[in-house]
Amino acid sequence: MTALFVDEYPAEARLVKAAFLSSFIAFGIGALFGIIQALHRTDIFRFIDSIKYYTVLTGHGVFLVIAFTIFFLVGLYQWAVTDSLERGPVDIRFTWFWYGLMAIGSFLAAISILAGFLEQPPMVLGAELRANVLFTFYAPLEANPLYYIGLALFLVGTWLAGIDWFRTWWAWRDENPGERIPLRTFMVLTTMMMFFLGSVGVIVSILVFILPWSLEITESLNPLLTRTLFWFFGHMIVYFWLLPAYLLWYSVLPKLSGGRLFSDPLARVVFILFVLLSTPVGIHHQYMDPGIAEGFKFIAMTNTMFLLLPSFLTAFTVVASMEHGARQRGGEGRFNWLQALPWRNPAFTGMALAGLVFAFGGFTGIVNAGMNINYLVHNALWIPGHIHAQVGTATALTLMAGSYWLVPQLTGNRLVGRQVALFQVVLWFVGIVFMTNSMFRAGLVGVPRRTAEPQYQGFEYDVPVGSMGELNAQLALGGTLLFISAMLFLVLMLLTVFNNDSEPIVDGTLPPALSGPEDSPQVLDNLRLWFGIAFALVVLAYALPLAGIVAQSGLFGQDIPPFPVSSEAVMYLEFGLDYVGALVT
Amino acid sequence: MRIHQYEKIWIAGAMILIVGFIVTITYGSVGLGITMIGDEEETIAPDELNDDEQFGEPRVEQVGENEYAAYVVAQTFIFQPDPIEIPANNEITFYVTSRDVIHGFYVPGTNINAMAIPGQVAELTVEFDEPGEHGLICHEYCGSGHHTMEGLIVVQSEDEFDLTELSAETPDTVAPGEQIQLNATVENGQLEPLETTVNAEIGDQTFQQDLTVDGKSTQNVTFTADSTQLGVGEHDWTVTVDDYEETGTVEVVSNETDEQAGGDES
Numbered sequence: 001m002t003a004l005f006v007d008e009y010p011a012e013a014r015l016v017k018a019a020f021l022s023s024f025i026a027f028g029i030g031a032l033f034g035i036i037q038a039l040h041r042t043d044i045f046r047f048i049d050s051i052k053y054y055t056v057l058t059g060h061g062v063f064l065v066i067a068f069t070i071f072f073l074v075g076l077y078q079w080a081v082t083d084s085l086e087r088g089p090v091d092i093r094f095t096w097f098w099y100g101l102m103a104i105g106s107f108l109a110a111i112s113i114l115a116g117f118l119e120q121p122p123m124v125l126g127a128e129l130r131a132n133v134l135f136t137f138y139a140p141l142e143a144n145p146l147y148y149i150g151l152a153l154f155l156v157g158t159w160l161a162g163i164d165w166f167r168t169w170w171a172w173r174d175e176n177p178g179e180r181i182p183l184r185t186f187m188v189l190t191t192m193m194m195f196f197l198g199s200v201g202v203i204v205s206i207l208v209f210i211l212p213w214s215l216e217i218t219e220s221l222n223p224l225l226t227r228t229l230f231w232f233f234g235h236m237i238v239y240f241w242l243l244p245a246y247l248l249w250y251s252v253l254p255k256l257s258g259g260r261l262f263s264d265p266l267a268r269v270v271f272i273l274f275v276l277l278s279t280p281v282g283i284h285h286q287y288m289d290p291g292i293a294e295g296f297k298f299i300a301m302t303n304t305m306f307l308l309l310p311s312f313l314t315a316f317t318v319v320a321s322m323e324h325g326a327r328q329r330g331g332e333g334r335f336n337w338l339q340a341l342p343w344r345n346p347a348f349t350g351m352a353l354a355g356l357v358f359a360f361g362g363f364t365g366i367v368n369a370g371m372n373i374n375y376l377v378h379n380a381l382w383i384p385g386h387i388h389a390q391v392g393t394a395t396a397l398t399l400m401a402g403s404y405w406l407v408p409q410l411t412g413n414r415l416v417g418r419q420v421a422l423f424q425v426v427l428w429f430v431g432i433v434f435m436t437n438s439m440f441r442a443g444l445v446g447v448p449r450r451t452a453e454p455q456y457q458g459f460e461y462d463v464p465v466g467s468m469g470e471l472n473a474q475l476a477l478g479g480t481l482l483f484i485s486a487m488l489f490l491v492l493m494l495l496t497v498f499n500n501d502s503e504p505i506v507d508g509t510l511p512p513a514l515s516g517p518e519d520s521p522q523v524l525d526n527l528r529l530w531f532g533i534a535f536a537l538v539v540l541a542y543a544l545p546l547a548g549i550v551a552q553s554g555l556f557g558q559d560i561p562p563f564p565v566s567s568e569a570v571m572y573l574e575f576g577l578d579y580v581g582a583l584v585t
Numbered sequence: 586m587r588i589h590q591y592e593k594i595w596i597a598g599a600m601i602l603i604v605g606f607i608v609t610i611t612y613g614s615v616g617l618g619i620t621m622i623g624d625e626e627e628t629i630a631p632d633e634l635n636d637d638e639q640f641g642e643p644r645v646e647q648v649g650e651n652e653y654a655a656y657v658v659a660q661t662f663i664f665q666p667d668p669i670e671i672p673a674n675n676e677i678t679f680y681v682t683s684r685d686v687i688h689g690f691y692v693p694g695t696n697i698n699a700m701a702i703p704g705q706v707a708e709l710t711v712e713f714d715e716p717g718e719h720g721l722i723c724h725e726y727c728g729s730g731h732h733t734m735e736g737l738i739v740v741q742s743e744d745e746f747d748l749t750e751l752s753a754e755t756p757d758t759v760a761p762g763e764q765i766q767l768n769a770t771v772e773n774g775q776l777e778p779l780e781t782t783v784n785a786e787i788g789d790q791t792f793q794q795d796l797t798v799d800g801k802s803t804q805n806v807t808f809t810a811d812s813t814q815l816g817v818g819e820h821d822w823t824v825t826v827d828d829y830e831e832t833g834t835v836e837v838v839s840n841e842t843d844e845q846a847g848g849d850e851s
Binding site: 050051054057132134138140141222223224227262263265266286287288289290291292293294297298301302305306308309312313316317320366369370371372373375376378379380445446447448449450451452453454456457458459461462515519520521548552553557558559560563 | 586587588589591592595596599600602603606607609610613614617619620621622623624626628629630631632633681685686687689691692693694695696697698699700702703704705706707708718719720721722724725726727728729731732733735736737
């Protein structure tokens, strides 16, 4: 047995643990908010005001898809770079600096969201401290400037993390001239290239338009422009959530299955395809938006369809690697090898179930991507069904399963409650099946997403099979199981961290691929080339739509004032509503 | 680059599937004519909506034979007009914009789905086959009252549907011996002429007149009653055109009393 990561790289292990700690805190709060929503929107148990629901919803989004996923990503990637290059960062103080920026940024964003629960939020930077704008923060809804500052700091921290890993790699390259980039480092570097390119949209949106406008430096903005810039970033970010799971599926899952990765070259191809295609597709989130020509939507649609390719390749390689592992363990027959897989290992079972849900989620994604079918499901509950299958399970369950394997190596402690852990990952799977089944079906009858009370006065949903009551019960049951599963995970992690007098029983070595990097052309490692092509594709996909939006209604829009979501605004709105009502009648 | 034979087959299969998806969607757009919301419409600043010819008074308008336009304004937390009354079996083109934040325009269970973005106008054309009522909801979070934002689309059968508007008025008071003039105005918003009958009652006197209102125009009818016959006191009046009715009162006030009675008209 080789030395544990914590023994070989104690300084780096500390950072990875800090990142995971931040990630898990966010996960706990986000999961709590999740069950509150599941019970509230189904009208099964409402203990908060429906206005506060949107505070909960904002928190659920930001804590889970920004903080939980990205903090885990930076931890995992720090481990992957260190372990695969067998060296630490050039300067670990820089590493802590970017972690600090991310932590401060998420803290600022978090308090601006959580202040929404106060009856009398304090005034900060000239506005009430609130951020009930959801994680998409579509202007002209306006949050406190602190929220945008927090997000900006978090993004800058993430950028610096990427730069840090590139520096580490450059240093390694000087020490190891002519060698191929180790696979895990290759995955980290390509993921970050994708992030650099795609996050430009949201960074420009925040720093140039929304933050100055929320600070009253600029008076107006163009809501379609900031929305388009958000989605410039918004589809890349889903792959940013997903690629840590891919890294685990490609590097750790084959080993857990008892074998080796099937193909190293195709793993590289997959990550390159994500660099190329994950940004010039963002407009597929805006099929229903006026002001973007149909042709651009068509281009985004075709790009999106080609983005299926890397996921299909992944399905093949991962299943082939699992089969290889199973046969190494004595599995035989066309399908009987499945029985030879280590199903009692929570890390394996969690990842395998996550992959299964990902396949299903992928097919629902094809529906979303089909631009004319999208009319049926856009902003319906179908969409969160898709999201919870993807980031909520493919990513989240893989990260939890990966933690069962990785955290013992980071702490030097044995995993507590292996049986409970196995129960936990299966419970998550069962929970997500109930919840997403309900969401998909409810979405098809038109139940909208992102609302506190999807019950309306003027009509009732036409549920062809079953009833709304049954769909609501499934959603609430699924949400409850997911919450219990999340809490079990956190408890096991906590107990493992304090399980000092133990030796872990994991082996951290990862075997090389069956078909190694020597089978792939050198050009795959030419990161400049791929970045250049990706840049060109983004320019092709976005230059004209963005120019069109700016030409139509200007860089700063047509006198669009902020719309703060605060209690005062509510009173103002109600007054406005009465006034308009009087005009109408 | 060495790729396993099975994997080559898999990649080929995946590519066929991907191209197949693109082909079906292209067929939907070109063959079936499912168009996407695009950028054909002019932009409009939210603070100019009130002065706008189309959105100043959100409404349904006939624009051609079997073609209607519906101008809809979404704002926190209502849709205007509400309800939106449209005929079945006609092409309805919705023009949707927002007065304040980003809203949604969604009829659950159908493919009527658009974003209402301040500054932009979403255009989508639909047709309802059957009369009936459909809920209209905002499906984009728009603030604290988002979940209350709903409207109604009322689809009427073609025969039943019209864009007729009736208004009527009389003086509040008249002196005995004066004539009571009841002015009724019938507006026909449709393109075809409207042939109808105006019925009126003032007190116990009844009137009837056939009327043809040309497309997109207005006709006035005046009925005259003698106040002496009606006598001093309050008298109710009613005007009906098809299903529309207007009512009010007129008071015949004797010269000695100078009392002002409140007339009612709308």
